[in-house]
Amino acid sequence: MDGTLLTSSFVKCPQNRTLSLPLVTATTPTKHLSMSSPQLPTNISRHVAVIGAGAAGLVAARDLRREGHDVVVFERDNQVGGTWVYNPRVEPDPLRLDPNRRIIHSSLYRSLRTNLPREVMGFKDYPFIAKNDKKRDQRRFPGHQEVLLYLQDFASEFGIEEIVRFDTEVVHAGPVKDDIGKWTVRSKRKIRDDVREVRFGFDVDEEIYDAVVICNGHYTEPRIAQIPGISSWPGKQMHSHNYRTPEGFQDQVAILIGSSASSFDLSREIAGVAKEVHVTSRSVADETYQEQPGFDNIWLHSMIESARADGSVVFRNGRVVVADIIIHCTGYKYHFPFLDTNGIVTMDDNRVAPLYKHVFPPVLAPWLSFVGLPWKVVPFPLFELQTKWIAGVLSGHIALPTPEEMMEDVKAFYLTLEASNIPKYRTHNLGVSQFEYDNWLASQCGCPGIEEWREQMYDAAGMSKLLRPEIYRDELDDDDLVLEAYADFKKYTSKSQSSSCFSQ
Numbered sequence: 001m002d003g004t005l006l007t008s009s010f011v012k013c014p015q016n017r018t019l020s021l022p023l024v025t026a027t028t029p030t031k032h033l034s035m036s037s038p039q040l041p042t043n044i045s046r047h048v049a050v051i052g053a054g055a056a057g058l059v060a061a062r063d064l065r066r067e068g069h070d071v072v073v074f075e076r077d078n079q080v081g082g083t084w085v086y087n088p089r090v091e092p093d094p095l096r097l098d099p100n101r102r103i104i105h106s107s108l109y110r111s112l113r114t115n116l117p118r119e120v121m122g123f124k125d126y127p128f129i130a131k132n133d134k135k136r137d138q139r140r141f142p143g144h145q146e147v148l149l150y151l152q153d154f155a156s157e158f159g160i161e162e163i164v165r166f167d168t169e170v171v172h173a174g175p176v177k178d179d180i181g182k183w184t185v186r187s188k189r190k191i192r193d194d195v196r197e198v199r200f201g202f203d204v205d206e207e208i209y210d211a212v213v214i215c216n217g218h219y220t221e222p223r224i225a226q227i228p229g230i231s232s233w234p235g236k237q238m239h240s241h242n243y244r245t246p247e248g249f250q251d252q253v254a255i256l257i258g259s260s261a262s263s264f265d266l267s268r269e270i271a272g273v274a275k276e277v278h279v280t281s282r283s284v285a286d287e288t289y290q291e292q293p294g295f296d297n298i299w300l301h302s303m304i305e306s307a308r309a310d311g312s313v314v315f316r317n318g319r320v321v322v323a324d325i326i327i328h329c330t331g332y333k334y335h336f337p338f339l340d341t342n343g344i345v346t347m348d349d350n351r352v353a354p355l356y357k358h359v360f361p362p363v364l365a366p367w368l369s370f371v372g373l374p375w376k377v378v379p380f381p382l383f384e385l386q387t388k389w390i391a392g393v394l395s396g397h398i399a400l401p402t403p404e405e406m407m408e409d410v411k412a413f414y415l416t417l418e419a420s421n422i423p424k425y426r427t428h429n430l431g432v433s434q435f436e437y438d439n440w441l442a443s444q445c446g447c448p449g450i451e452e453w454r455e456q457m458y459d460a461a462g463m464s465k466l467l468r469p470e471i472y473r474d475e476l477d478d479d480d481l482v483l484e485a486y487a488d489f490k491k492y493t494s495k496s497q498s499s500s501c502f503s504q
Helices: 055-066 144-157 261-271 379-395 403-419 431-445 452-467 479-489
Strands: 010-012 018-020 047-051 070-074 168-176 179-193 198-209 211-214 236-239 253-257 276-280 289-291 298-301 304-307 312-315 320-322 325-328 346-348 351-353 368-370
Touching (some): 047 055, 047 168, 047 198, 055 144, 055 211, 055 379, 070 168, 179 211, 261 276, 379 431
Parallel strands (some): 047 070, 047 211, 211 368, 236 325, 253 325, 276 298
Antiparallel strands (some): 010 018, 289 298, 304 312, 346 351
């Protein structure tokens, strides 16, 4: 993405055909919700701290600057990309329970490919198209390195790196006493000798900002399954955060806990070298015991009932397996060790509360906001719409409800979850409602909603994964949707986009 108008490109499609993408522009239908936010004439510039330079932080920085805000981005790593920066090293504590451990922030495994088509995955106004470059991954479901390069392209295109403070970790963010409209941000920057590649210490700084936008991701603090008897079980345990390659599982019997994308990928990769792989999930019936299609050494079980001192593991289906290792593919906890709100924002069973529409704490709005908390979503477009909303609210172009009205909305949402027997830890799981949420955000900003082709392509990829789990990434049959997507992409020249949607 170099800022020029997209021209004809080529994408490899099923049956080894090459799909030529058209030069003409077409507008695809978009969904809008009827509820729109009042548009205000003011244009106020705020001094804003963005914490994190991953995908959420990068698009937040861009949209805040487009709205005229003065932005500083804090990034503890030495490059942009966040969770998409691969690190082959792992932590010395495989379960990540030791608070004094050396922390490795990357959760990527070497073979990881996206589980979404690149057309669906990219930002709405900065398409994730394949580069005409042999050094780049042109697959529709590319590897993690290609996603990182896309984010680096995005940062370069919009000049974001010039406002990022690399090697700088935020250690405190909280409202100034008696003034929630001013925030103290304390950070520490690594001091390095680049010639000798050594670190001498930290330079600590403290500044005042009008607002703080938290974009630090949620893939560093592990959730660990609670297993009766595990303390006396003699085998090894690890969290999937510390998995990189399958070589260490040669001829072993492995149990993977979880039914997420990481469990799916890791179970199949490990099965190539392991003796047996047993996948267990609390989302399947207690009697479940299924050999997985295409493999003679992977079985799906119901949840673990207990672990024993003799090395065996008992499942709720009655099966008993003597295992060498248990891998917890059980996700992560939200983690904001730097945030001090005097108890206004809390975390209870992985619910960040109270938050209006998963973004604003009513009492602290709009001076504190969160980007990227929802999960089971297409993340990048969601980040983009959240940050447009935040930017417009801070500038005065968009009005929020009163704190009391926002709190009532939050309480009603929580009551709905309780009535549906949805546990707290699933508060931010949007799943099937994600596009309705995206379109609500778009309506607040006066922006087009999620494209119909994007929704349909997302659904098609999900169905293909269920029907053809081993090959869905390379044989997705959706040529018509690809054509729609690329026709839509041709509308975008990065430098000709309007700075906001509020006047549209």
